[in-house]
Amino acid sequence: MLVVLSLDYRSLVRFAPALYVMGLALLLSVFVLGRTVSGAKRWIHLGALTFQPSELFKLIFVVALAWVLTWRADEAPSRGTILASLALLGVPFLLMVRQPDLGTALVLVPVAVAVFIGVGVRLRVLGASALAGLAALPLAWHALKPYQQDRLLVYLDPFRDPLGTAYNVIQAKIAIGSGQLLGKGVSGATQSRLAFLPERHTDFIFAVFAEMWGFTGCLVLVVAYGLLVLRGFEIAASTRDPQGRVLALGVTAVFAAQILINLGMVTGLLPVVGIPLPLMSYGGSSMVAS
Numbered sequence: 001m002l003v004v005l006s007l008d009y010r011s012l013v014r015f016a017p018a019l020y021v022m023g024l025a026l027l028l029s030v031f032v033l034g035r036t037v038s039g040a041k042r043w044i045h046l047g048a049l050t051f052q053p054s055e056l057f058k059l060i061f062v063v064a065l066a067w068v069l070t071w072r073a074d075e076a077p078s079r080g081t082i083l084a085s086l087a088l089l090g091v092p093f094l095l096m097v098r099q100p101d102l103g104t105a106l107v108l109v110p111v112a113v114a115v116f117i118g119v120g121v122r123l124r125v126l127g128a129s130a131l132a133g134l135a136a137l138p139l140a141w142h143a144l145k146p147y148q149q150d151r152l153l154v155y156l157d158p159f160r161d162p163l164g165t166a167y168n169v170i171q172a173k174i175a176i177g178s179g180q181l182l183g184k185g186v187s188g189a190t191q192s193r194l195a196f197l198p199e200r201h202t203d204f205i206f207a208v209f210a211e212m213w214g215f216t217g218c219l220v221l222v223v224a225y226g227l228l229v230l231r232g233f234e235i236a237a238s239t240r241d242p243q244g245r246v247l248a249l250g251v252t253a254v255f256a257a258q259i260l261i262n263l264g265m266v267t268g269l270l271p272v273v274g275i276p277l278p279l280m281s282y283g284g285s286s287m288v289a290s
Helices: 002-006 009-014 016-033 053-069 079-098 102-118 123-135 137-143 146-156 167-178 205-238 242-266 284-289
Strands: 035-037 040-046 049-051
Touching (some): 009 053, 009 242, 016 053, 016 079, 040 053, 053 079, 053 102, 053 242, 053 284, 079 102, 102 123, 102 242, 123 137, 167 242, 205 242
Antiparallel strands (some): 035 040
């Protein structure tokens, strides 16, 4: 926090092109230097340390958006500026999907949309972009890995493969439901303590929390996240400097997108993607980025 406070965000925006190129280089280096863990190449091992470039790139992407969209502070974003921003999104999105790291790649999309709305991009333009994205969905389906296609099919039919692809979601729902109103406490959380729930320390940490502390604990946690996100949007709305506004909006959108996607995934409201819950899930790169 002290390091972040000591940096002038305008200096970060000034070096955005260099940071963006460095971020792309790190994403590309994963394919050469990265190790495969659970079928994905997302991490670079540096001795005893493990580093995930896609986590850092979320912040670099926000800084790059601030640089592009505030190039001319006195003018509204032009069509060329919007296309340049979409290009900044498209390249890392494809690299992350190839790792594969679909969860982090999907976070970039709502972040870009939130920033576009914040800088005054017309809803008609955003609607046209959304329609273009929907039209490309059949192509995107064929670009997905087989296990990612299975996750989408399981989302439509949760009991299609109860002992395979759907196992995590079913066990997460059991854990959340067994917490009831006040939870079972740390010692009574059988789903997590007896290892019925996979990935319980990372992506599915919310299910463990729900089993231990019940609906009451989950309500406190969700309210805390809500206050954090609302405060971020309040800061963005009250900031007069265009670069500061975009940075505040982008960083807050990163938090909001990760929280919504993770909670939706664990509760079965969204398909399963590999994405941590900010400030809760185990993971050094995610915690440092947050």
